Amino acid sequence: MFIAEGRKVVSELLKSPCETAALLCLEEKERAWKPLAARYLSGSRGTGKLYLLDGGEWKRLSQDRESEGVMALARIGPRPSWRDLLCQDEGDILLLDRINNPNNLGAILRTAHWFGFKTVFLSAAAVDWTHPKVARSSMGSLFHLNIAAAVDFAVALPEVSRRRLLVGGDVRRGVNPHPTARRAALLLGSETHGLPEDLLAWVAERWHIPGAGGAESLSLPQAAAIMMYEIGRERGK
Amino acid sequence: MFIAEGRKVVSELLKSPCETAALLCLEEKERAWKPLAARYLSGSRGTGKLYLLDGGEWKRLSQDRESEGVMALARIGPRPSWRDLLCQDEGDILLLDRINNPNNLGAILRTAHWFGFKTVFLSAAAVDWTHPKVARSSMGSLFHLNIAAAVDFAVALPEVSRRRLLVGGDVRRGVNPHPTARRAALLLGSETHGLPEDLLAWVAERWHIPGAGGAESLSLPQAAAIMMYEIGRERGK
Numbered sequence: 001m002f003i004a005e006g007r008k009v010v011s012e013l014l015k016s017p018c019e020t021a022a023l024l025c026l027e028e029k030e031r032a033w034k035p036l037a038a039r040y041l042s043g044s045r046g047t048g049k050l051y052l053l054d055g056g057e058w059k060r061l062s063q064d065r066e067s068e069g070v071m072a073l074a075r076i077g078p079r080p081s082w083r084d085l086l087c088q089d090e091g092d093i094l095l096l097d098r099i100n101n102p103n104n105l106g107a108i109l110r111t112a113h114w115f116g117f118k119t120v121f122l123s124a125a126a127v128d129w130t131h132p133k134v135a136r137s138s139m140g141s142l143f144h145l146n147i148a149a150a151v152d153f154a155v156a157l158p159e160v161s162r163r164r165l166l167v168g169g170d171v172r173r174g175v176n177p178h179p180t181a182r183r184a185a186l187l188l189g190s191e192t193h194g195l196p197e198d199l200l201a202w203v204a205e206r207w208h209i210p211g212a213g214g215a216e217s218l219s220l221p222q223a224a225a226i227m228m229y230e231i232g233r234e235r236g237k
Numbered sequence: 238m239f240i241a242e243g244r245k246v247v248s249e250l251l252k253s254p255c256e257t258a259a260l261l262c263l264e265e266k267e268r269a270w271k272p273l274a275a276r277y278l279s280g281s282r283g284t285g286k287l288y289l290l291d292g293g294e295w296k297r298l299s300q301d302r303e304s305e306g307v308m309a310l311a312r313i314g315p316r317p318s319w320r321d322l323l324c325q326d327e328g329d330i331l332l333l334d335r336i337n338n339p340n341n342l343g344a345i346l347r348t349a350h351w352f353g354f355k356t357v358f359l360s361a362a363a364v365d366w367t368h369p370k371v372a373r374s375s376m377g378s379l380f381h382l383n384i385a386a387a388v389d390f391a392v393a394l395p396e397v398s399r400r401r402l403l404v405g406g407d408v409r410r411g412v413n414p415h416p417t418a419r420r421a422a423l424l425l426g427s428e429t430h431g432l433p434e435d436l437l438a439w440v441a442e443r444w445h446i447p448g449a450g451g452a453e454s455l456s457l458p459q460a461a462a463i464m465m466y467e468i469g470r471e472r473g474k
Binding site for chain 1 (some may be wrong): 249351381453462
């Protein structure tokens with residue numbers, strides 16, 4: 001189970017295939033949670049649970065500075081293996097190595113959802129994707145993605161590279177991002193460490209976003225957005 | 238004057254044309270600030286001021302949860318008018334309408350610096366660009382940009398549109414972003430409100446980033462990154 005907080009995030013949860021085990025509402029903010037509570041209870045076929053919390057109880061659970069007064073408990077169902085996901089999904093996929101910042105992870109997941117990615121592999125030694133900050137900064141996009149966590153990339157990459165055009169983001173050098181005719185697997189490393197050479201060894205192409213301004217680096221969520229955008233840029237045409 | 242906190246941010250400040258009025262260092266973290274202090278003092282021709290703070294003093298000024306132990310006071314010099322900046326700079330420029338989130342503003346400024354934008358106009362009713370969170374999330378890129386704040390866009394846009402290809406980001410509809418032969422002025426609105434129609438009336442093109450995943454929106458810093466990337470994408474070739 002994990003906590004989803006805020007109207008927008010809870011609303012996305014209710015729209016998604018994820019199960020909502022309960023809704024937690026701050027008594028005094030009825031205006032904020034009432035429409036969501038109605039949607040939840042009517043959609044849950046009588047199994048929905050709604051708890052009203054007072055200010056003190058709320059404070060112990062809430063992560064938001066200015067809380068909107070609504071949280072949900074999302075149930076993490078049985079997680080499919082990365083192998084199953086790789087076979088089931090024919091689209092572009094995203095592989096994230098050791099992303100430690102929950103806000104970065106959330107931002108990247110939100111972008112992935114926008115560009116139609118459905119499957120995300122996360123490595124070990126990364127931030128817990130059920131961290132409330134991830135749900136919050138993904139604006140609930142998290143619940144629309146199939147996520148395999150703690151994937152051993154040393155084992156997965158050889159298989160991924162047979163089924164997708166495997167490209168890796170490289171902060172130092174590489175070709176410009178470009179539309180890919182084949183479905184792609186985009187592999188990105190953390191903002192602090194980048195991708196280690198033993199993982200880059202598996203990629204078919206290293207992608208580097210050329211800069212013109214002398215800045216030291218482009219931030220990871222922005223670089224990820226540009227690369228995901230490029231992958232599908234000519235598909236709709 | 239405003240406060241720049243953290244090693245990376247202070248380091249960018251020292252590299253930039255901005256004046257550093259003083260360095261504030263947390264006594265017990267000498268390892269973190271010593272190299273920066275040496276650089277600052279040797280570069281300031283005897284006018285540099287270094288203050289050692291104890292833990293209690295530090296806490297009253299520091300904004301970072303896990304402080305690295307170094308801050309700088311940056312002096313805001315006399316600000317050129319937006320008209321002067323528009324005439325002096327021949328490159329692409331960025332116009333931001335009512336951006337209220339300091340982290341979003343910082344992230345956008347960092348990307349602008351990466352893509353070689355030198356001039357940024359900020360509207361009134363926006364977050365103060367000297368907010369320490371802006372400096373922090375821009376990773377110091379802030380100090381490398383010419384910023385005109387509280388610009389009246391109703392007055393500025395007619396003039397900008399004569400000197401640049403004025404494009405506006407639109408979350409609902411528009412043409413796909415594309416490389417621009419002419420130098421561009423990219424106008425973006427806040428994540429909450431988007432651009433009002435009276436400002437969009439001035440743009441030559443509305444740009445919209447097509448999504449494929451059914452997500453409700455792309456986040457502003459990510460959309461901004463994609464548009465800035467597109468503007469210059471074919472220039473280097």
